[in-house]
Amino acid sequence: MNKQTKWLTAAAVAASFSLALTACGGSTPSEGGGDEAPRTIEGADYNPVDRADMQQGGTVVRAIGEISPQMNAMHSDGQVDTQTVWTWYNPQIILSTPEGEAYPNPAYVSEKTVEEVDGNTVLTLTFTDEAEFNDGTPMDWKTIENTWIANNGEGDYVPNSTEGYRNIASVEAGETEKQAVVTFDGTFAWVDALFFNVVHPAVDTAEKFNEAYLEEAHPEWGAGPYTIKEFDKNGRVITFEPNENWWGDEPMLDEMTFREMDETAAMNAFRNGEIDMVGTGTADRMQQIADMDGVTTYRAARAATNLIELNAEREQFADLETRQALLMAINREQITEVMWDGLDYTEDPAGSLNLYPYQEGYEDALANAGWEFNVDEANAILDEAGWAMGDDGVRERDGVRFEGRLPSFGDDPITEARGRVVQQQLAEVGFELELDQRAPSEFSTTLSEKDWDLVMLGFSSSDAYGVMWMCQLYCEGSGLNLSATMDSSFDDRIHEVEALATPEEQIPAAMELEADLIAESWGILPLYSGPSIMTVKDGLANLTPEPYTGLDLFGIQPVENFGWAAE
Numbered sequence: 001m002n003k004q005t006k007w008l009t010a011a012a013v014a015a016s017f018s019l020a021l022t023a024c025g026g027s028t029p030s031e032g033g034g035d036e037a038p039r040t041i042e043g044a045d046y047n048p049v050d051r052a053d054m055q056q057g058g059t060v061v062r063a064i065g066e067i068s069p070q071m072n073a074m075h076s077d078g079q080v081d082t083q084t085v086w087t088w089y090n091p092q093i094i095l096s097t098p099e100g101e102a103y104p105n106p107a108y109v110s111e112k113t114v115e116e117v118d119g120n121t122v123l124t125l126t127f128t129d130e131a132e133f134n135d136g137t138p139m140d141w142k143t144i145e146n147t148w149i150a151n152n153g154e155g156d157y158v159p160n161s162t163e164g165y166r167n168i169a170s171v172e173a174g175e176t177e178k179q180a181v182v183t184f185d186g187t188f189a190w191v192d193a194l195f196f197n198v199v200h201p202a203v204d205t206a207e208k209f210n211e212a213y214l215e216e217a218h219p220e221w222g223a224g225p226y227t228i229k230e231f232d233k234n235g236r237v238i239t240f241e242p243n244e245n246w247w248g249d250e251p252m253l254d255e256m257t258f259r260e261m262d263e264t265a266a267m268n269a270f271r272n273g274e275i276d277m278v279g280t281g282t283a284d285r286m287q288q289i290a291d292m293d294g295v296t297t298y299r300a301a302r303a304a305t306n307l308i309e310l311n312a313e314r315e316q317f318a319d320l321e322t323r324q325a326l327l328m329a330i331n332r333e334q335i336t337e338v339m340w341d342g343l344d345y346t347e348d349p350a351g352s353l354n355l356y357p358y359q360e361g362y363e364d365a366l367a368n369a370g371w372e373f374n375v376d377e378a379n380a381i382l383d384e385a386g387w388a389m390g391d392d393g394v395r396e397r398d399g400v401r402f403e404g405r406l407p408s409f410g411d412d413p414i415t416e417a418r419g420r421v422v423q424q425q426l427a428e429v430g431f432e433l434e435l436d437q438r439a440p441s442e443f444s445t446t447l448s449e450k451d452w453d454l455v456m457l458g459f460s461s462s463d464a465y466g467v468m469w470m471c472q473l474y475c476e477g478s479g480l481n482l483s484a485t486m487d488s489s490f491d492d493r494i495h496e497v498e499a500l501a502t503p504e505e506q507i508p509a510a511m512e513l514e515a516d517l518i519a520e521s522w523g524i525l526p527l528y529s530g531p532s533i534m535t536v537k538d539g540l541a542n543l544t545p546e547p548y549t550g551l552d553l554f555g556i557q558p559v560e561n562f563g564w565a566a567e
Contacts, residue, residue, distance in 0.1 A: 040346060041531045042358065044098035045300040046551035047565075049541035051249065055564040059255040060540065061275045063266035065410070065440045067236050067258065072213035074151065074197050076158045076479035077448045080460050080548045085258060086197070087546040088240045088559055089222040091131075091139065094196045096547075100464025100554035102192040107131070107248035107558075108139065114191050123182040123191050124174060130247035131178075133200055134227060135220040141180035145171040147199045148182070156206035160479045161472035164194045167498070187501045190468040196547065196556070225251035225560035236260035236441070252563030262440045263412040270535070277536040277543070282414045283342025289535045298543065300551040301358060302532040304460035305350050308422075308525045312484040314453050315400050323485070323522040325381035329429040330422065331373050336528050338417050343531075350526035353459060353473050354466045354514055357529075361467075361507035366526055368515035378429045387430065395430035403432040404453030410440045418456070450482060456527075462547030464554045467503070467510040470494050474517045483523025490517055541565045 070077040073086035153162035200221035229241040270278035351364030395402035544550025545557035
């Protein structure tokens with residue numbers, strides 16, 4: 001998922017950078033724990049603290065939904081947790097403000113320029129003399145070239161998306177080997193969205209890109225303030241320590257550890273002092289930390305959308321009218337009442353996967369596509385499509401029962417309640433939904449093997465350039481939209497929008513096109529974004545520095561600044 005979108009993992013409710021997949025559970029993460037959340041939440045809330053006011057040393061332990069089997073964050077099977085782990089031992093050459101303004105990390109890049117030359121956009125990146133990978137390989141123009149090759153859609157590489165990279169005509173050395181000159185084929189509007197992640201020059205074949213990181217971290221191909229101290233594959237624990245090869249600001253922590261846990265285990269561990277932060281995005285979870293001393297709760301807007309996907313490879317979802325009717329039977333308001341019960345929170349409905357309601361240019365593409373919650377109309381469409389209601393309340397057509405499985409991941413009671421609500425809603429139109437509870441560690445495999453009929457998950461954005469990543473959502477071979485409802489005509493129309501010269505031209509065109517594509521596919525239904533709410537031990541600062549999800553909205557901060565504020 002190079003978009004800058006990824007799946008949210010089971011514990012999160014997930015590129016190079018943008019959309020990522022997450023398993024859709026309760027919202028994740030300003031005052032002390034236990035107080036009431038406001039009705040609306042805007043912006044970031046991540047306890048920023050200057051390095052001069054930080055404590056040197058100490059350890060942090062965090063829960064993570066999954067240390068995913070595919071550890072390459074740029075691979076299509078990667079998700080938000082993949083990127084989170086990746087960020088701690090790989091180069092962060094581009095950073096971002098919470099508002100989404102990208103800028104080069106001065107530890108790696110001394111200069112970045114963008115200009116137009118002979119009608120083509122030209123990006124020039126100059127690496128610092130010190131910048132090198134852990135195995136001693138210098139970061140130079142070949143690093144950028146190899147990243148382009150892996151992500152441009154040619155050959156057998158399987159990146160999470162090719163947006164932006166397929167628009168590049170060439171990558172060449174500049175005045176020195178340390179300088180990369182990236183020339184696009186014509187003008188390109190979203191240069192700042194590229195090269196957040198880079199590929200080590202040794203990963204020089206599709207086979208290595210696709211397979212070398214399967215259950216392997218390869219710290220020798222990484223770089224940065226931390227490296228891997230221990231990776232317990234059986235125990236699903238990974239620990240980072242300061243990297244002796246690092247040339248930049250000293251990392252604040254002596255150790256940073258991720259432990260794979262489901263939501264209940266994470267809450268118990270936090271209450272027992274075994275981990276240092278936990279998601280508290282439901283009233284039940286807020287209640288569980290209400291009696292704790294020495295903790296603080298932070299609340300931020302969330303750059304993610306929870307959603308439902310249908311698997312059109314299943315016979316019961318093969319036709320457009322059936323899918324449309326099923327999605328019309330989903331009462332999004334009732335679902336959010338379950339998710340936010342007791343939080344006193346509200347937000348504008350999620351109507352797009354390109355942009356969020358708080359971003360300029362947003363439109364409710366779902367409403368513009370003609371979607372509305374209407375059980376009577378849904379039943380009428382199914383009658384017309386030949387789905388006859390059976391005596392048991394389940395429809396059937398040509399010997400096929402109107403039924404399917406919905407997997408959920410983990411044991412969070414709110415996630416279970418949400419599944420039961422959807423089950424009841426779909427029963428109103430004669431659909432029998434089987435709820436299939438699984439471990440969070442099964443999330444990536446379940447998604448990639450398409451072992452589901454319906455699935456509820458989340459798309460999380462690592463940057464603010466949502467329109468750029470439209471192909472990752474709606475192109476025929478999307479690694480995020482797994483509904484199998486798109487065709488090559490979708491790709492062609494999206495590429496026409498991509499060819500527009502400026503964001504000001506692309507954004508309204510993309511929002512109009514998104515409504516058309518939704519109406520022509522009906523494979524995916526945005527549900528809600530929700531707040532990001534986390535409770536942490538007092539003093540933990542510069543929270544959630546990684547992309548895709550957390551308390552700093554679109555922020556990507558240097559991981560070396562995460563740690564404990566001085567007392």
